[in-house]
Amino acid sequence: MRLDGKVALVTGGSAGIGAAVVDGLAAAGVRVIVHGRDEERSAAVAQRVGGAVVLGDLAVPGAAADVADAAIAVHGQVDVLVANAGAGWSGPFTGLGGDELDRLVTLDLLAPLHLVRCLLPPMIERRNGHVALVGSVAGRTAVAGEAVYAATKAALDIFAESLRLELRDTGVGVSLTVPGVVDTGFFTARGRPYDRKRPRPVPAAVVARALVDGITNDRAEIWVPGWLRVAPAVRALAPGVYRRLSARFGEQVVSR
Numbered sequence: 001m002r003l004d005g006k007v008a009l010v011t012g013g014s015a016g017i018g019a020a021v022v023d024g025l026a027a028a029g030v031r032v033i034v035h036g037r038d039e040e041r042s043a044a045v046a047q048r049v050g051g052a053v054v055l056g057d058l059a060v061p062g063a064a065a066d067v068a069d070a071a072i073a074v075h076g077q078v079d080v081l082v083a084n085a086g087a088g089w090s091g092p093f094t095g096l097g098g099d100e101l102d103r104l105v106t107l108d109l110l111a112p113l114h115l116v117r118c119l120l121p122p123m124i125e126r127r128n129g130h131v132a133l134v135g136s137v138a139g140r141t142a143v144a145g146e147a148v149y150a151a152t153k154a155a156l157d158i159f160a161e162s163l164r165l166e167l168r169d170t171g172v173g174v175s176l177t178v179p180g181v182v183d184t185g186f187f188t189a190r191g192r193p194y195d196r197k198r199p200r201p202v203p204a205a206v207v208a209r210a211l212v213d214g215i216t217n218d219r220a221e222i223w224v225p226g227w228l229r230v231a232p233a234v235r236a237l238a239p240g241v242y243r244r245l246s247a248r249f250g251e252q253v254v255s256r
Ligand SMILES: NC(=O)c1ccc[n+]([C@@H]2O[C@H](COP(=O)([O-])OP(=O)(O)OC[C@H]3O[C@@H](n4cnc5c(N)ncnc54)[C@H](OP(=O)(O)O)[C@@H]3O)[C@@H](O)[C@H]2O)c1
Pocket: 011, 012, 013, 014, 015, 016, 017, 018, 035, 036, 037, 038, 039, 041, 042, 056, 057, 058, 059, 060, 084, 085, 086, 087, 088, 107, 134, 135, 136, 137, 178, 179, 180, 181, 182, 183, 184, 185, 186, 187, 189
């Protein structure tokens, strides 16, 4: 896809990976609409690329459709959706309250699906566009203490694969970016800082570069770093070995 002159909505563009994607797209000549929850942070990112801002709490049912409408209102169309906004929650599954569970699933799974539902039809009509979903290695490998987060990302994975099949020959691309550990505020926000030595967190700009390249070259999956692909391969081929390794080296559940 040629990006120059296109319009992109980046959800969660106010920080971390999303903010780096905003910079990457703007450098490629894209008119970027920065979505965030925090007004100041969102405005600061938008200002540095001359972009627009759309605010909304995507953990609230119905907010995704409002964000999509507000984004279309900015330039009349959205050619690229980067559904990146998301948050984790760390702790034993039994410690997650019902309302928190609903918010997590709404933000990490339902909001991306509703954004696609609202923004995809005009892309298909124009026979041009791209839906970039941001998953996680957690959705491929499973993580103790992040069962719901991992489940939402696993669902996004199969949604992306299905949608890509459905949209073949329409001119609209679908990609899933699968980051490992990225150096952002994600871990503090999930309630447990990242305290392992390995794997070392990669900079958000590295993920953003790969994601933007994935849009340009219509890649189905973008793993950052690439060697992470080994983990789900071992899980599929030797599940018993995988579970033993996971129990030994995986993240440990921390009581809240
Ligand atoms: N960091 C990692 O290691 C890692 C690994 C794998 C996947 N990911 C995925 O990458 C994506 C971006 O995460 P990040 O690492 O960049 O985290 P981050 O630095 O914490 O940024 C999260 C972004 O999502 C937005 N957001 C959070 N809750 C929201 C809500 N309720 N409504 C609307 N927007 C909300 C935040 O907006 P405000 O700041 O305005 O609230 C912020 O822009 C997420 O989908 C995450 O699951 C991250």
